[in-house]
Amino acid sequence: MGLGGCIILFAIGAILTFGVDWHFSGVDLTVVGIVLMAAGLLGVVVYASVLGRRRTLGGRGLDDVVVEERRYHDTL
Template structure:
């Protein structure tokens, strides 16, 4: 799931929690909204950590080992 999916989950959860006053039998819409918001935030955190790890590993370069040998004229 990408960053867009996480934002959509969070927005949908916020809409269900704060903007909807539906009452369904057997379903608490507020709890469903909170679960969706938590899932969206968790997805954003996981996505951000994965992208950060990918960017850090792309920037690190293996050190160049240079060996110099000096010879006498003998």
């Protein structure tokens, strides 16, 4: 699930928690909304974490590492 899906999940959870006044027997929509908001927030955090790791590699750009590896293999 991408970033947009996580944000939509969070928004649906917020709507169910704060904006809906429906009552179903056996289902508490407030709890369902809180669970959806937690899942959406967790997804955003994980997505941002993975994206942050992908952009940098030990403080160096990914292109620098590729160029250094090519130079090393060319000298062998």
